Amino acid sequence: MADETGGTPRRARARRSDSVRNRERLLAAARELFATEGLQAPLDRIATTAGVGPGTLYRHFPTRVALWEAVLEEPLRAQLALVERALANPDRWAGVAGYLMETCGHEAERGGYLNLMTTRYDGAPRLLEIRTAIQRRITELIRRARTEGAIRPDFTTEDLLFITLSNSAVAEVTREVAPNAWRRNVELFLDSLRPERAHPLSEPPMEPGQVARTMMRPAPRRSN
Structure with a gap:
């Protein structure tokens, strides 16, 4: 009282x-x-x-998952908005190039979230739902660009994932010495996507299941 x-x-x-x-x-x-x-x-x-x-x-x-739910929804929704803008661009090449440059730029910043798209969110259905929406839109972005001849015909969504991951490593090791070096790296990747630059590749693309087994980070232990 x-x-x-x-x-x-x-x-x-x-x-x-x-x-x-x-x-x-x-x-x-x-x-x-x-x-x-x-x-x-x-x-x-x-x-x-x-x-x-x-x-x-x-x-x-x-739990760690509860903290993820409170922190990661915003950056995941920002990624969703980014790919939706790319899909809305009637210029298919500009859509793909813009998306790749922006998403790599985000991860190159100190404020970026590494492994946002490759971490298992078991027990966080809202985060899983947003990421699934992102993945579907990326697949559609690449499909449209291939269909309209804006990118090489053998380029896949799985290839896009590895470009972003490899660029994250470039950004990390060059950040203190040449903080914009990642841009040159992405531009070189983009040139390799142009249909007129395409040459036969020696290996087929990875299957989605192979990528998942390779890249997905384990779910956190319940004690975390």
């Missing part, structure tokens, strides 16, 4: 305010460390960066 000065309600409001601040600090720390260290960044480091204890983190986000 509150005293005449309303002390108990004030304490309750203060606790709620502290809880909100702690949650925001945890989300900010998670965004920072997921961007710089990857989606498997240690949870105790996220708590330390946020200036709270592990218990506070687990009260707000009992």
Whole structure:
């Protein structure tokens, strides 16, 4: 029961305010460390960066997946908007080239999220739904560009994935010395997609199932 000065309600409001601040600090720390260290960044480091204890983190986000759900929906929706803009471009070559340059640019930034499209989101149906929508639209983007002769006829969605992944590695090793070197790398890739530059390839593309087995990061342990 509150005293005449309303002390108990004030304490309750203060606790709620502290809880909100702690949650925001945890989300900010998670965004920072997921961007710089990857989606498997240690949870105790996220708590330390946020200036709270592990218990506070687990009260707000009992599992890593719960933290992913709070942090990753926004960047996944940004990726979905990016590919939808590419699909809406009537110039099929410009759509593919623009999408590839923008998505590689995002991952080249320190604020990008590596492995956003290649991590298993078991237990996070909303994230899975958004990523599935992204994958379907990318497949449609490549299909239309091939059908209309804007890109080489043997280029596949799986090839696109490996271009973005390889460019992430280029961006990582050149960032401190030549931060825009990734652009030249993407432009060289783009030239290789033009139909007039196409030459027979010695190996067939990987199957979607092979790519999934190769690239998908494991789901986090339940203790995380």
